[in-house]
Amino acid sequence: MSRVAVATIDLGALKHNLSIVRKNAPHSKILAVIKANAYGHGLETVAKALVAADGFAVAHFEEAITLREIDKDKPIILLQGFADEVELALLLSHSIEPVIHSFYQIDILEKLELPDTTNVWLKIDTGMNRLGIAHLEMLTAWQRLNAIESLKGRVKIMSHFANADDKSHAGTEEQILLFQTLTMQCNTEKSLANSAGLLHWPDSHMDWVRPGIMLYGVSPCEKESADSFELMPVMTLKSRIIAINQIQKDESIGYGHIWKAKQDTPIAVVGIGYGDGYPRHIKENTPVLINKTRYQIVGRVSMDMLCVELNENHNFNVGDEVVLWGEGLPVEEIAKQAGTIAYELLCQVTARVKFEYIPKAFGI
Ligand SMILES: Cc1ncc(COP(=O)(O)O)c(C=O)c1O
Incomplete structure (x- = not known):
């Protein structure tokens, strides 16, 4: 892939x-x-x-x-x-x-x-x-x-x-x-x-x-949002769903089995991890955005993947986009979940991530 x-x-x-x-x-x-x-x-x-x-x-x-x-x-x-x-x-x-x-x-x-x-x-x-x-x-x-x-x-x-x-x-x-x-x-x-x-x-x-x-x-x-200063996020970090698995109640997922399903639940596996600069030590229940709706990360972030709990009524597919931070999901909020500051998360995105500049024809 x-x-x-x-x-x-x-x-x-x-x-x-x-x-x-x-x-x-x-x-x-x-x-x-x-x-x-x-x-x-x-x-x-x-x-x-x-x-x-x-x-x-x-x-x-x-x-x-x-x-x-x-x-x-x-x-x-x-x-x-x-x-x-x-x-x-x-x-x-x-x-x-x-x-x-x-x-x-x-x-x-x-x-x-x-x-x-x-x-x-x-x-x-x-x-x-x-x-x-x-x-x-x-x-x-x-x-x-x-x-x-x-x-x-x-x-x-x-x-x-x-x-x-x-x-x-x-x-x-x-x-x-x-x-x-x-x-x-x-x-x-x-x-x-x-x-x-x-x-x-x-x-x-x-x-x-x-x-x-x-x-x-x-x-x-820390106490004031970017919005309150009229600032607009420049970087949006995204990835895609690479698999959707059905997990049964009481089953655990990922390294260390640190999270256990409270009920039968669909899990989206997303193609991004600490090898891309997404923090491994992010707190449980950190949000991501799929189709503008918040879902939560469950289990441990691994090098290339992380898992997100969906719900029974989801209609997502493999290939759908997932926003990790940026537009609609402030990087400041994710940084807090990772026990750090947005500066560090932004600087830490690795060379493995593809950078796309918009608008492309910007006179540069
Ligand atoms: C000397 C100096 N000036 C200005 C800045 C910009 O600071 P900020 O990113 O908080 O605006 C920095 C950043 O660390 C700095 O080291």
Whole structure:
């Protein structure tokens, strides 16, 4: 049997979500975050569809170089910066803007002769305590970078939120205030907001917003739905029924026999499993959609298959489509059932799944 799992990527929805970013942050430029293969949606196609974004941000060197081949002009920001002189030289020859998060990178910049067109982003740690120059050392880093002749007027500043997805968390206000205070005297472009910051904290918008997850139609906030932000799901993960079996009361199905039928019941075997990126540890009774109606997964998800309990009156056939998440079934809901976040599920769809982009003739 050839592969039946398909991820449909709705490029119209992607563009719509970009327009929602614009609507929410009308005075900022947009750095579309398309790292991790555009959150699993396909770096190249997503970059081409997001032509209206003002720039792109990725995490890895290779992604940045690939992106530059697709887009010759837009700013491309490399969020993890460079590891050594060789990487830096290659980045600069592709006009990629590295994030400077550590003093070893400033040492390298000071040693090299840089093209006059070099732009860099100084990343300050305002509370995330992950990547970035400690806020107490920010001034030293800023002064050292600005003392490099070819970087004068070309050092931008950014930071990243730790808790913006939680509207009631006081830490976000504190991060905004610290960022504003630290950068008050710095006459340059600034960036702070991810999707959650952008939607909840207008004070964080500044010159550039950096939305990721909302572009893909997913709510960044646990307590608010994507619908409530007018976002549309971009990825719909689907497969097909490959068999329908009648199970008798008290019979069990699948590995470990973890589920037992309470009555005689038809079971649809669906051609998707953890080998495709559907989480094995999903809770019992997680929904799928067949013909727009919810049915529940029963038994253990295996590598290539999972089982769904139908009912006696079903009129489904082998070959009928089953939606695992996406349109009509938010990936956020499935992520909760899997004890994770939608970001992870989207990034985890494997290469075995066929990706179909709609509309196909999208000028890309
Ligand atoms: C530095 C940085 N900015 C922006 C984003 C986008 O965040 P989100 O996907 O929550 O909008 C990320 C994602 O992790 C990030 O690491």
